[in-house]
Amino acid sequence: MQRAATILVAVIALSALSGVGAYQMTSSRQGPHWQEIAWPFPRDGWPAGRAFRCDGRSCDGVELYVRAKRGFCNCDRGVADDEEVDRVADIDLITPRFTPMAHGDGVKLGDMQGRVRHYALTLPDGTPRTVAAIAVSRRCDLLVAVAQGRAEARTAQHMALAFLETEPLAAWTIAALEGR
Amino acid sequence: MIGRVQLAACLVVLACSSGAFAQKQQVIGAPPEAMNMRLTGFNDLQGRSAYQPTIHRQGDRWIAYIGHHGGTEDVPAPVNPLxxxxxxxxxxxxxxxxxxxxxxxxxxxxxxxxxxxxxxxxVRVCDGRSLPKGDPNAVYMLRTFGGEAHEIWNVADPANPVLITRLSGLKDTHKNWWECDTGIAYLVSGAPDWRTRRMTQVYDLSDPAQPRKIRDFGLPGQEPGSTGAVPTELHGPISTGPAGNRVYFGYGTNKGGILQIVDREKLLSGAKEPTPENLRYPEIARLPMSAFNGAHTTFPMLDMPIAEFAEDKDGKLRDIVMIVDEAILNECTEARQMVWFADVTTETRPMMISSFTVPEASGQFCQRGGRFGAHSSNESMAPVYYKKLVFIAFFNAGVRVLDIRDPYHPKEVGYFIPAITPATDKRCIPVEGGERCKVAIQTNNVETDDRGYIYIVDRANTGMHILELTGAARAAAGLPRS
Incomplete structure (x- = not known):
């Protein structure tokens, strides 16, 4: 009986180790792995979104906050300029004091278009950060995403966009924009 | 026997529930729903989606000027039968x-x-004879032109308006205020270099042919060159003119509302450069609202006697500002937008004292289609209703009449929900694989005239209904029995 238990523990341990190994290999081969975390901000006028932390050596601690904002008045023009990104992206949830690093760029996410802009800010504990803020619209609704971490803003932007384009996130985005 | 009883009971329940379902949506041909209000007249406004009505006495005529939103996907430019x-x-x-x-x-x-x-x-209207430098024979209509300009027209002959002035180059416009006795105008604009879509451009329009800009104004953080979070954008101001020396600015639509109380004289005479310090200088106080609600209309009612406080040594008179949120999403897919009353007597410590909303269950309004919630109030300060009754446009719940003589306890005394017509446009919400549409009245704005008529206009293209009060609502206003 004791022998059987020992074998079982050994099998479980080996399975776990091989699982971790497989995960690490997958991570290093397939890029960053995003772990969902609790929405870290207090309730405001918009329903909470989803937050993710990137696990892996290439992640540099990047976190991504994404949410749908239904009922956005610029129904025809969409996110037409950088000031719109300043206004609608959720950077102010991290800190109300942020400075754009440069003019933004146009961006496309699925069938939605908008802009992405990079900002420098200082976290409440004094840590400097750069963030990439993405705002895209569909008719009168918005999807905003902010990626922040130790990585360069452009790197964080690419990681965030790649993740947002994955099937599960794309499906969630559609559902969120439809209020489901 | 029991089986038959159960079957009968089920049929009754089914019939009742289908009846209830039928009541949820309006039907063409059904009568309007009303309490203490009745329909006097109607115009379809050529099937155009309507925003602000302004009713102006011109000699022995009464003229209604109604602003419109742009067209719809289906009908971008309706045919003018004229x-x-x-x-x-x-x-x-x-x-x-x-x-x-x-x-x-x-x-x-x-x-x-x-x-x-x-x-x-x-749209706002001032007589030339009331403006300090206006043509006494002119009647001036100030209107927005989409998001790109403000225009002033001479509408002395209302059938043949003549363009006088155009202020263009803007990225947005909205709910202006114009003091007819001084000519000072608070134009809700989108100056191209400001970080917000809507802010205030203060103009001297005492001579409408020669507009003179006084300054740009907004909340610190909205001005050009600033960084960080951008405060909630402006919706519209209402000024009490030189006598009251206050301007009440409402920021927000359905979220993050702010009532800002501003010293008018400091606003007009203070340093004009839009620095954070100069923008703060005229501000007396702010009342931040819940993140769930915005401030579409901020309607001041100063020096209101409160009957309950009549025997109190202090505080018998109260300065009240009514704040009306704007619902923007169809079928209750947002937090409820409603009406709030703030006591601003102690100006630096304004406080919400009461609120009003239409009970949803009274009409199953979340099921009817379109928006349900507040949008705007009448803004006329004519004695017929001022500080007695207010009228609130409540989208699919029509117009609601509140007795606000005790603003600590506002009480609904009437309502009118117009019938839909073949012109009433649908309102849709996204559903999986497409969208679902319903047709419902969308009372968007309301105004009153000095005679006591109430004008409501529809966002869903139904037109304009002219109403009058009856019964207890009429009595509350002190109007003679009709």
Whole structure:
């Protein structure tokens, strides 16, 4: 009986180790792995979104906050300029004091278009950060995403966009924009 | 036997529930729903989506000027039957001297564009003889032209307006205020270099032919060159003029509302450069609202005697500001937008004292389609209703009449929900694989005239209904029995 238990523990341990190994290999081969975390901000006028932390050596601690904002008045023009990104992206949830690093760029996410802009800010504990803020619209609704971490803003932007384009996130985005 | 009873009971329940379902949506041909209000007259406004009505006495005539949103996907430019031409929505001018027989005089086209991206939503009117430097024979209509300009027209002959002035180069416009005795105008604009879509441009329009800009104004953080979070954008101000020396600015639509109380004299005479310090200088106080609610209309009612406080040594009179949120999403897919009353007597410590909403269950309004919630109030300060009754446009719940003589306890005394017509446009929400649409009245704005008639206009293209009070609501206003 004791022998059987020992074998079982050994099998479980080996399975776990091989699982971790497989995960690490997958991570290093397939890029960053995003772990969902609790929405870290207090309730405001918009329903909470989803937050993710990137696990892996290439992640540099990047976190991504994404949410749908239904009922956005610029129904025809969409996110037409950088000031719109300043206004609608959720950077102010991290800190109300942020400075754009440069003019933004146009961006496309699925069938939605908008802009992405990079900002420098200082976290409440004094840590400097750069963030990439993405705002895209569909008719009168918005999807905003902010990626922040130790990585360069452009790197964080690419990681965030790649993740947002994955099937599960794309499906969630559609559902969120439809209020489901 | 028991089985038959159960079957009968089920059929009764089914019949009742299907009846209840039928009541949820309006039906063409069904009568309006009303309490202490009745329909006097109607005009379809050429099937155009309507925003601000302003009713102005011109000699012995009463003229209604109605601003319109842009057109719809289906009908971007409705045909004007008077000209036979397809015209982008602009301003309707209607003679309402006989409110039972309103006569459509003229449609003045606005900026081409759909919904909020076109049209000419806002309109205010001042007599030339009341403006310090106006032509005494002129009547001036200030209107927006889509999001790109403000215009002033001479509408002394309301059927033949003449353009006087155009202030263009803007990225947005909205709910202006114009003091007819001084000519000072608070133009809700989008100055191209400001970080917000809507802010205030203060103009001296005492001579409408020679507009003089006084300054740009907004919340610190909205001005050019600033960084960080951008405060909630402006919706509209209301000034009490030189006598009251206050301007009440409402920021927000359905979220993050702010009531800002501003010293008018400091606003007009303070340093003009839009620095954070200069923008803060005229501000007396702010009342931040819940993140769930915005401030579409901020309607001041100062020095209101409160009966309950009549025997109190202090505080018998209260300065009240009514704040009306704007619902923007269909079928209750947002937090409830409603009406709030703030006591601003101690100006630096304004406080919400009461609120009002239409009980949803009273009409199953979340099921009817379109928006349900507040949008705007009447803004006339004519004695007939001022500080006694207010009228709130509540989208699919029509117009609601509140007795606000005790603003600590506002009480509904009437309502009118117009019937839909074949012109009433659908309102849709996304559902999996497509969208679902319903047709419902969308009472968007309301105004009153000095005679006591109430004008409500519809966002869903139904037109304009002219109403009068009856019963207890009429008595509350002190009007003679009709």
């Amino acid at each position: 000209t036979g031409q397809a015209e982008p929505n602009g301003t309707s001018i209607v003679d309402v001297t006989d409110p039972a027989r309103p006569k459509y005089l003229r449609h003045l086209p606005g900026q081409p564009g759909k919904y909020e991206s076109g049209g000419a939503q806002m």
